[in-house]
Amino acid sequence: MLHYPQKSEVFVMIPFLCPVCRRPLTLTQSVYQCEKRHSFDLSRFHYVNLIRSSKKIHGDNAEMVKARTRFLQSGAYQPLKDQLTELIQTLNPSSVLDSGCGEGYYTELCETLKNCECFGIDLSKEALKQAGRSCPSVHFAAASVFELPLPDQTIDVIWSCFAPLAMAENARVLKDQGKLIVVGPGPRHLWGLKEVLYDTPYLNPQETTAAPEFDLIDEQTLRYEIQLESQAQIQDLFTMTPYYYKTSIENKQKLAALAQLSTEVEFILRIYQKKSV
Ligand SMILES: C[S@@+](CC[C@H](N)C(=O)[O-])C[C@H]1O[C@@H](n2cnc3c(N)ncnc32)[C@H](O)[C@@H]1O
Ligand SMILES: [Zn+2]
Incomplete structure (x- = not known):
């Protein structure tokens, strides 16, 4: 025992x-x-490293973390943070986990939850250094979302924003009827950016993650336009995206020539409920 x-x-x-x-x-x-x-x-940055050192795994590096921090602090994704905050507040949880929390931009909503124990997990120690500073009441650990360092059936609500998704592991730590909120890109997310990068941009494919442990109970869409006012801000956004790794030098140069960029953003929030056993 x-x-x-x-x-x-x-x-x-x-x-x-x-x-x-x-x-x-x-x-x-x-x-x-x-x-x-x-x-x-x-650590003095307010997170504990629970990654076993034999495993050579790491999350986002310092450059990616700094770019994302600068971009998010511009407020461009504040409407998403507001919608997620409202959604989680209505669930009135007593324990939550931000899974793949990065530098804690969405984890900050924990500061609005009353009588709630809050956790943030990410592989990137660079990201957690930042997260620990902005969310003093949250318990942060460096660990993989595929092997969460949390006991079975202890968490009311998990959210995962643009992070790797481990459905079975989320089901393990959630209480029965606990909620999992998955935030990802809608079909037209960053369309304006993709129009610069690609001759024939494609819509982002939409897949709901079927998992035997969960029912999909709600889906919300948030869509609006953002205006980037400098080349530095355009590069920060680009560095956050998967296109950063997939784009040719020629197309990167097209982006580098812009002083401003207007683009749609579109987020899908999928809410899953863990089935009772
Ligand atoms: C695109 S970022 C999103 C960060 C944050 N959720 C946000 O939206 O600002 C993806 C995050 O997942 C983390 N990550 C990647 N693989 C991971 C894994 N196996 N376990 C935990 N975190 C992981 C990265 O370090 C990075 O911080
Ligand atoms: Zn031990």
């Missing part, structure tokens, strides 16, 4: 799990430790 920490002896009620033995971790004076004495320091 595993010993689950009591409120008096720990910082959090829902414990992170040890990546070595999967036992609960207890936080004492900036060190997380399990009963087998595997220990992990809480």
